[in-house]
Amino acid sequence: MIKINNLDFAYKNTQVFKNISLEFKKGNIYGLLGENGVGKTTLLKLVCGLQQPQYGCVTVDGYTPSLRQPDFLQNVYFLPEEVITEDTTPEKFIQKIGVFYPRYDFGLFNKLMKELEVDLSKKFNELSHGQKKKALLACAMSLQTDYLFLDEPTNGLDIPSKALFRKVISQYCSDETTVIISTHQVKDVENLIDPIVILDRDDVLMNASFAEITDKIYFEYGPERLQDAYYTEMLPGGYINVLPNTEHLESNVNIEALFNAVMKNKETIKNLMK
Amino acid sequence: MDFNGHKPIYLQIYDHVCERILSGEFRSGDRVMSVRELGIELGVNPNTVMRAFERLQMKEIIATKRGIGFYVCEDAKDKILSEQKKDFMEMELPEFFKKIKLYGIKIEEINELYKNFE
Numbered sequence A: 001m002i003k004i005n006n007l008d009f010a011y012k013n014t015q016v017f018k019n020i021s022l023e024f025k026k027g028n029i030y031g032l033l034g035e036n037g038v039g040k041t042t043l044l045k046l047v048c049g050l051q052q053p054q055y056g057c058v059t060v061d062g063y064t065p066s067l068r069q070p071d072f073l074q075n076v077y078f079l080p081e082e083v084i085t086e087d088t089t090p091e092k093f094i095q096k097i098g099v100f101y102p103r104y105d106f107g108l109f110n111k112l113m114k115e116l117e118v119d120l121s122k123k124f125n126e127l128s129h130g131q132k133k134k135a136l137l138a139c140a141m142s143l144q145t146d147y148l149f150l151d152e153p154t155n156g157l158d159i160p161s162k163a164l165f166r167k168v169i170s171q172y173c174s175d176e177t178t179v180i181i182s183t184h185q186v187k188d189v190e191n192l193i194d195p196i197v198i199l200d201r202d203d204v205l206m207n208a209s210f211a212e213i214t215d216k217i218y219f220e221y222g223p224e225r226l227q228d229a230y231y232t233e234m235l236p237g238g239y240i241n242v243l244p245n246t247e248h249l250e251s252n253v254n255i256e257a258l259f260n261a262v263m264k265n266k267e268t269i270k271n272l273m274k
Numbered sequence B: 001m002d003f004n005g006h007k008p009i010y011l012q013i014y015d016h017v018c019e020r021i022l023s024g025e026f027r028s029g030d031r032v033m034s035v036r037e038l039g040i041e042l043g044v045n046p047n048t049v050m051r052a053f054e055r056l057q058m059k060e061i062i063a064t065k066r067g068i069g070f071y072v073c074e075d076a077k078d079k080i081l082s083e084q085k086k087d088f089m090e091m092e093l094p095e096f097f098k099k100i101k102l103y104g105i106k107i108e109e110i111n112e113l114y115k116n117f118e
Helices: A040-048 A090-098 A106-115 A129-142 A159-172 A210-216 A255-264 A266-272 B009-022 B035-042 B046-058 B076-102 B107-117
Strands: A002-011 A014-024 A028-033 A055-060 A076-079 A147-151 A178-182 A196-200 A203-208 A217-222 A231-235 A238-244 B062-065 B069-072
Touching: A002 A040, A014 A040, A014 A055, A014 A203, A028 A040, A028 A255, A040 A055, A040 A076, A040 A147, A040 A178, A076 A129, A090 A106, A090 A129, A106 A129, A106 A159, A129 A147, A129 A159, A159 A178, A159 B035, A196 A255, A203 A210, A203 A266, A210 A217, A217 A255, A231 A255, A238 A255, A255 A266, B009 B035, B009 B046, B009 B076, B035 B046, B046 B062, B046 B069
Parallel strands: A028 A178, A028 A196, A076 A147, A147 A178
Antiparallel strands: A002 A014, A002 A055, A196 A203, A217 A238, A231 A238, B062 B069
């Protein structure tokens, strides 16, 4: 489990987190959402030890990431958004870094490259952007770490690759793994991410599972715009209204509408979900 | 599988498994694919599939056996059909009545059409 307690973090003069507390539980695929610049990437860097908190603490299964102990590092992988353009093949790259990860499986790497349809013979700098992202994803997943952090993993993937991405991530997930996916492309990860974490400047607005969300919030698809809705949006064929779930009805989370509803009613929804 | 936006995904997965039982793909006493396998096939979160399976278990459509996993219950088909019939009578039929009233269709006309349909 990842525990973040009273965390403060700033880059020089820019405050990113102020006294935030948050937990990530095992066996889940978390979706990390938030507007540009709220610190999604920074949060991922803090939990994998690439950044150090200025105040408060971050622990992962009792380890302090910023101490960068080998026992901790061998069980964590962070895949950044920017892709590397090394003059080497993904195969050579994974053989080089695989030695540091006890559960690394070269057979799995080959299987994933095949499943994701990446040309094995090409070097990183010969692959297209999307192919590079998929090759790096295959590398990351073949290390089989319990903690896998993915920063905007679907950017640049073509439509069939996005479906493949959902399949391989679903396959990766077990009772012992914690996957955190930071993304703006919520449609790409719909039905894959659960729970959802919504970050705001200095704050965490939501950390809830779909079951917890639909218990409190109702997503109504209908012909009209409702006045008491947190948020309303026109969809083809009608409106989606995001409402308090006063009558305990079941509905399907529309992540985009949820995100917009939270952004428009920060304090109300934050208190509602407590 | 295409999910629609309105119904909770776990309920759509529940319906999906029911359809596969009705079609005979999963037969009584047979092992159903695991939560993991179905999650991969559909590209959805395994926890969501688990929620669907819990409901299937609650409705006694599937059950667990140690060492086997989930299997289809003896009278699963009957249970699914009677549940679907109940849903149809309670949800779809009133909608249908509303429409024939709106369009001024007489029940005799419907009766005639139903005879020909048979």
